[in-house]
Amino acid sequence: MRxxxxxxxxxxxxxxxxxxxxxxxxxxxxxxxxxxxxxREHFWLAPDRHAIRRIDFPVAxxxxxxxxxxxxxxxxxxxxxxxxAHWQSGGWQVTALDWRGQAGSGRLGRDHVAGHxxxxxxxxxxxxxxxxxxxxxxPAPHVLVGHSMGxxxxxxxxxxxxxxxxxxxxxxxxxxxxxxxxxMSWLHGIAWLMTRIGDPARxxxxxxxxxxxxxxxxPNLLTHDPERYADEIWWRQRRxxxxxxxxxxxxxxxxxxxxxxxxRPGVLEAVSVPTYVIATSEDRLVDPLAIARAVARIPGAEAxxxxxxxxHEILREVDAVRDRALAGIDGFLEKLKTGQIxx
Numbered sequence: 598m599r600x601x602x603x604x605x606x607x608x609x610x611x612x613x614x615x616x617x618x619x620x621x622x623x624x625x626x627x628x629x630x631x632x633x634x635x636x637r638e639h640f641w642l643a644p645d646r647h648a649i650r651r652i653d654f655p656v657a658x659x660x661x662x663x664x665x666x667x668x669x670x671x672x673x674x675x676x677x678x679x680x681x682a683h684w685q686s687g688g689w690q691v692t693a694l695d696w697r698g699q700a701g702s703g704r705l706g707r708d709h710v711a712g713h714x715x716x717x718x719x720x721x722x723x724x725x726x727x728x729x730x731x732x733x734x735x736p737a738p739h740v741l742v743g744h745s746m747g748x749x750x751x752x753x754x755x756x757x758x759x760x761x762x763x764x765x766x767x768x769x770x771x772x773x774x775x776x777x778x779x780x781m782s783w784l785h786g787i788a789w790l791m792t793r794i795g796d797p798a799r800x801x802x803x804x805x806x807x808x809x810x811x812x813x814x815x816p817n818l819l820t821h822d823p824e825r826y827a828d829e830i831w832w833r834q835r836r837x838x839x840x841x842x843x844x845x846x847x848x849x850x851x852x853x854x855x856x857x858x859x860x861r862p863g864v865l866e867a868v869s870v871p872t873y874v875i876a877t878s879e880d881r882l883v884d885p886l887a888i889a890r891a892v893a894r895i896p897g898a899e900a901x902x903x904x905x906x907x908x909h910e911i912l913r914e915v916d917a918v919r920d921r922a923l924a925g926i927d928g929f930l931e932k933l934k935t936g937q938i939x940x
Contacts (some may be wrong), residue, residue: 629679629828641730643697643723650674650701654681654691661688661934662763663735667724668693669745669771670848671712673700673839677744677834679825680912683923689930690735696747697723706798710842713798717855720750722927725759738763739934744912745883746771746852752872752891753855756864763940765872766926769880769909770815775885781860785853788846795848818881818909824844825913856887865894871938872898873929875922877907898940901925 626761635655641649652674664684668674674681674693681691698705698714706713714720732739741762743751748770754760776784791801816826833840843853859865865923872895876888893902905910914922932938 606724606853615642623910628682629825641694641727644726647697647723648702649697649723649727650695652681654685656690657686658688660690660736662740662930663690663692663731663742664695664736664742665728665731665745665746665762667696667741667751668700669747670821670844671699671841672744673836674831675700675836675839676829676910677912680923687927687930689740690733692735694727696720696750699841701836706845707796709838709840710845711798711800711845712841713779713845713847714851715847717750717753717851721754721757721759726756728754728760728762740764740766740930740933741903742766742768743770743778744768745909748772749856749859750853752865752868753859755870756859756868762870764929764938765868765870766929767872767874767876768912768922769876769883770874770888770891771852771883772859772891773884775881775884781853781857783851783856788853789849791846792850795846797850798845800843801846802843803848820908820913820915821906821918822913822915826909828913831897832889859891865891866896868895869940871929871933871940873926874898874900875903875910875911875925877903877904877911879905879907880909882909885934899929924931 599905632652633654634888637653637655639651641651643649666674666677666681668677674695677693685691695702697703697720699712704711705715706714739762741751741764743766745768748767749772751760751765752767752770753770755762755765756804766846773781774784816823841890857897874888874892876885878885889902892898903918903922907914911922912919929938
């Protein structure tokens, strides 16, 4: 399915987003609820002409390098404006990209709610095509940053040598789901069966909330910071096209298949890109043990691990946690820039 026209963006490739001043500024959210005047929202056309939304944060002077940020399942880059601006202020040229079928990049399921994809390889292919163009247009070093599902996909793309960045930053990467009692292979089998006894694009879990609202227990999964959590609702109200509900059974099955592929012997051991991981032992969405095992397998990988002070969205946590996470990432970027670490 090609991306539908986005309510706040012009669909022609290369054109600027049409955004009112009221939408660009909000005192309660500060720079979390405004698109900076120097940022550019537009579309990149994938090789099959699917329009994929992006935002670019330029650097006025000579950039220290370039960062490409990819969000998680159901995410939109609006949730990370504060963090993107942080990296820009540190001298990095920053780009964030929606995944095909999410946020402002259309839908691949039967409606505007379901998060569906035919295969995670579709997303890896999009990233590879975008990366080839992006590295030619932006100064080195080139760093790839991914959160949750985005972390999984960028790590997979690196493991498959679909992209070869100078550095890799993973935030709570989706390398396993939090599930008790049954091994991943059994859960994958159940998901596979569900795609065979019904429409793979149907919702895999309940969606009973109003489209522009979020489940009441969701803050307990994501962040201790109620104001940063509220930013997502604020953006959904002003840009309803970015709202997404549950994943499809097809998405669940393909997620298990992709995660199991990364677990195969020798896959992560062959990753030679300098890697920095932030994660929390209290994550209730992705498996912290799977992340710890991956860090141990990736040669030279560094990790900053939090405890009960952090939930899944570490980059949207309370200041004490978020500042520590950003300081760790900034330190990694500094070592990368100065050549203290390299592949």
